[in-house]
Amino acid sequence: MVxxxxxxxxxxxxxxxxxxxxxxxxxxxxxxxxxxxxxxxEVNTGYNHRGIEKLCEQNTFYxxxxxxxxxxxxxxxxxxxxxxxxxEQILGLEPNRRAKYLRVVAMELERIHSxxxxxxxxxxxxxxxxxxxxxxxxxxKVMKAKEILTGARVMxxxxxxxxxxxxxxxxxxxxxxxxxxxxxERLTYYKRVFEEDTTITKRLIGVGVLKRVDAVRHTLLGPVxxxxxxxxxxxxxxxxxxYDELQPEVVVRGEGDSWARMMVxxxxxxxxxxxxLSALSKLPRDGSPVPDERKLPRKFxxxxxxxxxxxxxxxxxxxxxxxxxxxxxxVKIRTPSFTNIVNSAFLYEGYTIADLPVxxxxxxxxxxxxxxxxxxxxRTGERRTVPFTQLSRGDKAWRGRGFYLL
Amino acid sequence: xxxPRLLPAVVRSLLGRPSTVQYPYVKTEVEAAYRGRHYxxxxxxxxxxxxxxxxxxxxxxxxQIPAHLEAPKSNPRRVYPKIDYGRCVFCYRxxxxxxFDAYVTTNFYGMAGPRENTSEQLSLGTLERVV
Numbered sequence: 001m002v003x004x005x006x007x008x009x010x011x012x013x014x015x016x017x018x019x020x021x022x023x024x025x026x027x028x029x030x031x032x033x034x035x036x037x038x039x040x041x042e043v044n045t046g047y048n049h050r051g052i053e054k055l056c057e058q059n060t061f062y063x064x065x066x067x068x069x070x071x072x073x074x075x076x077x078x079x080x081x082x083x084x085x086x087x088e089q090i091l092g093l094e095p096n097r098r099a100k101y102l103r104v105v106a107m108e109l110e111r112i113h114s115x116x117x118x119x120x121x122x123x124x125x126x127x128x129x130x131x132x133x134x135x136x137x138x139x140x141k142v143m144k145a146k147e148i149l150t151g152a153r154v155m156x157x158x159x160x161x162x163x164x165x166x167x168x169x170x171x172x173x174x175x176x177x178x179x180x181x182x183x184x185e186r187l188t189y190y191k192r193v194f195e196e197d198t199t200i201t202k203r204l205i206g207v208g209v210l211k212r213v214d215a216v217r218h219t220l221l222g223p224v225x226x227x228x229x230x231x232x233x234x235x236x237x238x239x240x241x242x243y244d245e246l247q248p249e250v251v252v253r254g255e256g257d258s259w260a261r262m263m264v265x266x267x268x269x270x271x272x273x274x275x276x277l278s279a280l281s282k283l284p285r286d287g288s289p290v291p292d293e294r295k296l297p298r299k300f301x302x303x304x305x306x307x308x309x310x311x312x313x314x315x316x317x318x319x320x321x322x323x324x325x326x327x328x329x330x331v332k333i334r335t336p337s338f339t340n341i342v343n344s345a346f347l348y349e350g351y352t353i354a355d356l357p358v359x360x361x362x363x364x365x366x367x368x369x370x371x372x373x374x375x376x377x378x379r380t381g382e383r384r385t386v387p388f389t390q391l392s393r394g395d396k397a398w399r400g401r402g403f404y405l406l
Numbered sequence: 407x408x409x410p411r412l413l414p415a416v417v418r419s420l421l422g423r424p425s426t427v428q429y430p431y432v433k434t435e436v437e438a439a440y441r442g443r444h445y446x447x448x449x450x451x452x453x454x455x456x457x458x459x460x461x462x463x464x465x466x467x468x469x470q471i472p473a474h475l476e477a478p479k480s481n482p483r484r485v486y487p488k489i490d491y492g493r494c495v496f497c498y499r500x501x502x503x504x505x506f507d508a509y510v511t512t513n514f515y516g517m518a519g520p521r522e523n524t525s526e527q528l529s530l531g532t533l534e535r536v537v
Contacts, residue, residue: 059462062460062499063460063461063462063499064462065462066462066463066495066497066499067462069497070495130412130416131412133419134412134415134419137425147436147437147440148437148439151437151439151440151441151498152440152441152496155495155496155497157441157495157496157497157498157499165498165502166439193412197412293499293502293503294502294503294505
């Protein structure tokens with residue numbers, strides 16, 4: 001007679017990523033789950049390594065401006081701005097006030113559309129596709145404003161050593177202001193939706209709680225840290241470009257959960273809209289902001305520069321070193337996404353599989369959905385990859401093969 | 407608690423026209439200053455190759471002007487920049503570094519296609535045939 005049954009737990013390792021249509025960046029999250037609860041997450045990166053830093057060493061300083069814009073499509077103006085400011089430090093150049101204001105306008109427009117995008121993706125992740133469509137439709141207005149300003153919806157290629165690459169006429173400034181005012185109205189509405197809608201609040205509040213001490217200990221940046229009460233903003237601490245006059249209000253929330261991070265983004269988008277409007281209303285007229293690219297210095301003196309900028313995802317830093325030759329000796333990029341994703345594996349523990357994409361999206365690389373499961377049989381150590389459709393056929397199909405889904 | 411009303415927006419979207427632009431059939435409205443297809447006006451171009459040197463995407467190849475076309479005297483080497491639009495990233499670096507302002511810019515963007523797409527026809531079209 002059998003009087004004792006020993007149940008062996010089957011550990012399921014669920015890879016989230018590295019490829020999915022909804023992903024911004026290919027990242028693999030290996031989640032180890034006990035039933036529904038996530039017990040451990042390993043973050044694997046390196047799927048999108050393109051060797052851009054090395055590529056920069058092989059191209060001239062000016063070509064690098066356009067290469068660096070392609071590090072990330074969503075935040076291309078902040079990337080080029082921080083690199084161009086590093087070059088200006090090496091050269092000892094200073095753009096005029098109008099150029100600095102226009103740079104701020106471009107970067108803040110980008111912040112608005114980046115925050116709208118991740119909030120839309122969050123709505124999609126929690127299964128609220130109507131809201132996703134609605135936000136993305138309104139985001140097109142910001143893209144249009146960016147097109148008026150820079151000449152392209154996404155790839156701005158707007159920054160140049162000594163200024164920006166195209167001036168803004170008063171008529172176009174008025175059009176951008178009109179578009180931003182429309183968007184600001186919608187942002188207020190969406191903020192209210194995120195505050196009051198049951199679907200959103202049920203899925204986001206209390207999920208992925210990040211304590212202030214952990215945010216500091218794991219060097220998390222940007223809205224992730226600000227959602228946990230850390231007052232960190234390079235725009236305020238560095239006052240680069242025109243931020244000495246256009247001081248942004250630092251949005252900080254104390255809750256520390258996924259919802260707080262998304263709300264920080266909505267509030268920041270509203271603050272950005274204010275900055276854009278005030279920058280457009282008092283655009284200085286101290287000459288042309290567009291440098292003649294044919295007369296810019298061809299030779300860079302030996303030297304180094306370390307600059308930082310507040311990207312939509314957090315603090316972005318560049319280190320550029322020149323040894324007096326045609327190409328930079330070293331370009332070191334540290335992006336906020338990398339710190340936020342690699343250092344935040346502890347954030348998922350204790351939450352369910354369904355919360356995993358929510359927490360990930362709240363960190364802003366938005367990797368969602370799982371594609372297939374790897375089943376590890378603890379008795380034999382055998383690992384098999386099983387398509388999810390097959391798994392969904394139920395427990396019966398597995399019993400005969402010695403696997404138990406607990 | 408007062409809920410924001412998404413339903414009216416949903417109904418409006420259902421009854422109204424779709425927001426999606428049916429791209430190949432309907433043209434997307436772009437700005438006049440949109441960075442679209444650009445090509446060199448060979449009446450101004452001197453064949454100095456600066457654009458080809460400066461191109462970050464390496465999309466410009468200096469090519470010989472065919473013998474049946476009349477090249478200006480300022481272009482003694484008879485070369486012109488042929489832009490490969492498949493490689494081009496439309497940063498307009500060539501436009502801004504050109505010492506003779508030889509580039510013609512347009513806001514044309516419909517360049518996707520299976521065939522090789524270069525600025526050859528557009529650039530050579532600015533020259534006249536040798537009589």
